[in-house]
Every structure is written in C-alpha cells, then in structure tokens.
Amino acid sequence: MKVVAFKRELQGSGASRRLRNSGQTPGIIYGGTEAPVTIALDHNALYHALKKEAFHSSILDLEIDGKAEKVLLRDFQMHAFKQLVLHADFQRVDANKKVHMKVALHFVNADVSPAVKLHGATISHVANELEIECLPADLPEFVTVDLTNVDVGHSVHVADLTLPKGVTAVTHGNNLTIATASVPAGHVAAEAAAAEEAKK
Known part of the structure; x- marks a missing residue:
C-alpha cells in the first residue's frame, strides 16, 4: 500500500494545529540508520486508510518528496470524540531484520x-x-x-x-x-x- 507524505519543517503544537486546520495530519518516521523525519499527511486519505485492516499489518510504501521508504504503521492518535487523526508514527523497515x-x-x-x-x-x-x-x-x-x-x-x-x-x-x-x-x-x-x- 502506498502513502504520500511531505516533509514538515515547523514543529510545536501551534504548527501542528495549523497543519490540522489545513486538512493535514502531522506524523513522524523513525528507526533504521537515518534520523527521524517529521512529516505531514493528507488527513482524509490517512483516515480512510486506517479503516482498512491491511493498513495496520502491511509494509507500506511511504513516499516523501518523490523518495519511497518501506515503513510500518506503529501508532496513531485519534481525537477523543471527533473523527480526527491527530498524529501518526511510522517505523522504517529493514528487509533483513525481523x-x-x-x-x-x-x-x-x-x-x-x-x-x-x-x-x-x-x-x-x-x-x-x-x-x-x-x-x-x-x-x-x-x-x-x-x-x-x-x-x-x-x-x-x-x-x-x-x-x-x-x-x-x-x-x-x-x-x-x-x-x-x-x-x-x-x-x-x-x-x-x-x-x-x-x-x-
């Protein structure tokens, strides 16, 4: 399954709030040999993907600025009562590591x-x-x-x-x-x- 994301430069709760107001969800990619990268994802696409069972247990192709990485969804936070994804965490996958x-x-x-x-x-x-x-x-x-x-x-x-x-x-x-x-x-x-x- 493919996920498209964008690098996110601005940090902090204010920046995250503005991001959500513009229809995007903040996230992060971590693990492997590279440094963690903060990202933004299209909220509606992510919200619908989270409803699919396979999204939670498949290797995902996450594309950032045209470069694809193999990742797993590791965690996500939902709003207490709104249909809103607040944050998503992805972990890089090494093909040779279990x-x-x-x-x-x-x-x-x-x-x-x-x-x-x-x-x-x-x-x-x-x-x-x-x-x-x-x-x-x-x-x-x-x-x-x-x-x-x-x-x-x-x-x-x-x-x-x-x-x-x-x-x-x-x-x-x-x-x-x-x-x-x-x-x-x-x-x-x-x-x-x-x-x-x-x-x-």
Missing part, C-alpha cells in the same frame, strides 16, 4: 464445526489479534483460525494455529487461548428436559 507486529485473526468454518453443527454451541473469540515475528517479506495481513474440528468443551490455543511460512507467534511462554466452544446454559437445560421426557 519485525514484531500484532495481526488480526480471521475465524473460519465455525458453522461446520461439531460444536455448532451437532451441539448448537457458541464459539467465543477470546483473542482477535496475535503477536507475531517475521521478516518483512513474510508479514501476513492476517492469520486464519480454522474452527472445523472444534467440539464442545474444547479450546483453540496458539499452538494449534497453522502459521504462514516464516512466521512465529510471540507468546512469552504462554500457550494462549484463541477461541472456546460452549453450549449456552438454556440450551443445556432444554436438552436435559427433553432427555427426561424421553425416559417416561
């Missing part, structure tokens, strides 16, 4: 799992994103969680995930739970009552 990122989890095949199909269970998503480490070229937009074989009382953990090639999960020694399958309490009671009725 990056540490959080990527979204996409859950698939819940409807065909034994838990849902046979037992009317609900599958709860305990986590919606996963911390990963990989080289920039291997960075996935998201990680798929296949729920095909999940049954009632079972959970899906990080160790159960099939990660893309070159990608490792950062779990800090914990095999974190990603999803669980459980039958709603009312459903259990109804099934028990039906079983009792059948015995009579």
Whole structure:
C-alpha cells in the first residue's frame, strides 16, 4: 500500500494545529540508520486508510518528496470524540531484520464445526489479534483460525494455529487461548428436559 507524505519543517503544537486546520495530519518516521523525519499527511486519505485492516499489518510504501521508504504503521492518535487523526508514527523497515507486529485473526468454518453443527454451541473469540515475528517479506495481513474440528468443551490455543511460512507467534511462554466452544446454559437445560421426557 502506498502513502504520500511531505516533509514538515515547523514543529510545536501551534504548527501542528495549523497543519490540522489545513486538512493535514502531522506524523513522524523513525528507526533504521537515518534520523527521524517529521512529516505531514493528507488527513482524509490517512483516515480512510486506517479503516482498512491491511493498513495496520502491511509494509507500506511511504513516499516523501518523490523518495519511497518501506515503513510500518506503529501508532496513531485519534481525537477523543471527533473523527480526527491527530498524529501518526511510522517505523522504517529493514528487509533483513525481523519485525514484531500484532495481526488480526480471521475465524473460519465455525458453522461446520461439531460444536455448532451437532451441539448448537457458541464459539467465543477470546483473542482477535496475535503477536507475531517475521521478516518483512513474510508479514501476513492476517492469520486464519480454522474452527472445523472444534467440539464442545474444547479450546483453540496458539499452538494449534497453522502459521504462514516464516512466521512465529510471540507468546512469552504462554500457550494462549484463541477461541472456546460452549453450549449456552438454556440450551443445556432444554436438552436435559427433553432427555427426561424421553425416559417416561
């Protein structure tokens, strides 16, 4: 994905306010061997890009004054109640150094799992994103969680995930739970009552 930015010479809250009033968002690029560079971005383009999941977990081509750099979005600040992006931080990417990122989890095949199909269970998503480490070229937009074989009382953990090639999960020694399958309490009671009725 491509992002166009401009070098920003003036610093300070007054300069940032004037920039925002003119429809731009202040930002910064840091990391790598070069010095940090303060930038300005078109607010509307940035605001709409932030709504796309891929923008948060992809290597971006950031163009400043005709020169492109590979970067990752590292942070952004939103206004408390206005639809306004106050600031954006980008980090330079070295193709040979692993990056540490959080990527979204996409859950698939819940409807065909034994838990849902046979037992009317609900599958709860305990986590919606996963911390990963990989080289920039291997960075996935998201990680798929296949729920095909999940049954009632079972959970899906990080160790159960099939990660893309070159990608490792950062779990800090914990095999974190990603999803669980459980039958709603009312459903259990109804099934028990039906079983009792059948015995009579």
